[in-house]
Amino acid sequence: MKQICFILVALGLLSMTSCRDDFETEPSFGSLEFSRDTVYLDTVFTDIGSSTYSFKVYNRSSQDISIPNVQLNQGESSNFRLNVDGVAGKSISNINVLAKDSIFVFVEVTADIQDLSQNELSFLYSDQINFDSGVNLQQVELVTLVQDAIFLFPERFEDGSSETLTLGIDEEGEAIQIDGFILDAEHLTFTKEKPYVIYGFAGVPSGETLTIEAGARIHFHTNSGIIAANNASVQAIGGLSSDPELLENEIIFEGDRLEPEYSNIPGQWASIWLTEGSTNHNFEHVTIKNSTVGILMDSNDGSAQPTLTIKNTQIYNSANVGLLARTGFIDAENLVINNSGQASLNLSLGGRYNFRHSTFANYWQNSFRQFPSVLIENNLQSGETLFISDLIEANFSNCIIYGNESIELLFNRVEDAAFNYNFKNCLVRFRDFNNQFSENELYDFDNTSLFENILLNESPQFLDAQNNQLIIGEESAANNLGGQSTANQVPFDILGVDRTQNPDVGAYQSIQFEEQ
Structure with missing residues (x-):
């Protein structure tokens, strides 16, 4: 019976602490740290969505803080999409981060190369995620290559x-x-x-x-x-x-x-x-x-x-x-x-x-x-x-x-x-x-x-x-x-190497491997 009571108390404490959104915070003061300062989303075809990429935002301070705004620099016209600590959008306000804790930011992109360039088969497309503004502004770069097809x-x-x-x-x-x-x-x-x-x-x-x-x-x-x-x-x-x-x-x-x-x-x-x-x-x-x-x-x-x-x-x-x-x-x-x-x-x-x-x-x-x-x-x-x-x-x-x-x-x-x-x-x-x-x-x-x-x-x-x-x-x-x-x-191997003298079996003639 004591064990059951202990579990109930533990669950009660967990429910009070795990979803806090009413803790007292201080405004962000421009000292956030990031697991990546640039997120490369690799190559995507025009109009095909990318995989989801992520990075972490760290609050190394001993104070609970609130980031007033996290937004894409190009705003609603950006082809990137964000999810910041579970909230989706291109501009998210009042993101709280506990002391000595971190949050996840997820990023995706879908872009039409015709909107980006009329003359290129591939186009390097970029934007920035702005954390706060003014003297406290910090940024993470976003880069992807959009390829026509x-x-x-x-x-x-x-x-x-x-x-x-x-x-x-x-x-x-x-x-x-x-x-x-x-x-x-x-x-x-x-x-x-x-x-x-x-x-x-x-x-x-x-x-x-x-x-x-x-x-x-x-x-x-x-x-x-x-x-x-x-x-x-x-x-x-x-x-x-x-x-x-x-x-x-x-x-x-x-x-x-x-x-x-x-x-x-x-x-x-x-x-x-x-x-x-x-x-x-x-x-x-x-x-x-x-x-x-x-x-x-x-x-x-x-x-x-x-x-x-x-x-x-x-x-x-x-x-x-x-x-x-x-x-x-x-x-x-x-x-x-x-x-x-x-x-x-x-x-x-x-x-x-x-x-x-x-x-x-x-x-x-x-x-x-x-x-x-x-x-x-x-x-x-x-x-x-x-x-x-x-x-x-x-x-x-x-x-x-x-x-x-x-x-x-x-x-x-x-x-x-x-x-x-x-x-x-x-x-x-x-x-x-x-x-x-x-x-x-x-x-x-x-x-x-x-x-x-x-x-x-x-x-x-x-x-x-x-x-x-x-x-x-x-x-x-x-x-x-x-x-x-x-x-x-079959006088040449798959790489075009002559095999008519001392032929090896298989598709390749042998080579000397470099020492690792």
Whole structure:
């Protein structure tokens, strides 16, 4: 009973002290301290709100004080927004701060570049937060870069609905629809002049080609992407860049949040979806990052040429799969995939595949991972239905398959369909501690008709795999492991380095790491 009384007394005291707004204060006297004297809100697209940024205001004195006014210097015309100690507005009066205590100030911005500048693609926009005035005036600077963009989105209708794309018919005969729109002729070429921001799925018209030029930047909102079907094609041909930081000639697909804390967050957008009936896709010098599925390749066009050719391309931070192919026909070289919530490469439901000098890694740490870096299947379970298709070929030459799990290569075969694969001159992570696969003929690494010159479980010595830096060092086990004939087919690595002499496996020739 005494304990209950004590709790009630404590709660009573807390209620009297925690929400005081009637304490006696002295006016602010210009001696506030701030955790930041300048708040940089990073880059935002025009008319898209920023993340919320914050800083603290300290009263170091032994007196309770009242700040007469906290306001944006540009007043109501400012594009910044404030929340001061729980009160929102652009001008807030009589903010009390206890002695030896502090308050939080939160800041956001939404700006239209057309209101700021008529001639610039980006504009540095700033304002100040004024604390008090006159001789007691103190200021915190606010700075953001507003960038112009081309916005592409579904049409919005008067009844509140929006434009959709029909993907087919479900088992009940109902149309399968997603939020999306068909690109018009004006937007069938993406240039590097302005970034593109896409809401929903941008559909390539039937029989048309979406051309993406070197240096283009394509940003996607949540659950957005690109979709191609019905003889549509995507040609994303970038170029080798001279600046490894700017990647000035690289084509980059990523989310629409530009703040640094979003730079490596998986699942910010959906996928580049190359559906059944699409054809003749080419990706070269491309970076795809932070999607749910980097590229989803459905079926092939039935021609003698690959439906998807992919070269010198990186796919990172996919919430599910980096490259998911279902009965696809893919030819790839200098392809790098890393950090996927499931598999980095999933060849599902058969197909035809050739990978040369590619690096498939998975160092995912965001959650528990049940899948290997590379998963190869000739079947797909959907509900109670098992779909089966021939794996005509899956050839890996001069490749690295590695990650932070013991086994990074798995096969899922059913006997009713072909299952053909071949690995030559590859470094593979396959440490079967429990002898789970010791009697499985699929993993007979001594069978030279399936595995030729395979090195198991030796370190590739990646520079920084967790941060997607998969270049290898001079002590890498991948050094000089490459077959010469494959190196002659792909004479330069992903960075343009000649590999025809003493080729290393994977997408990179080795370098000497600088001592840390």
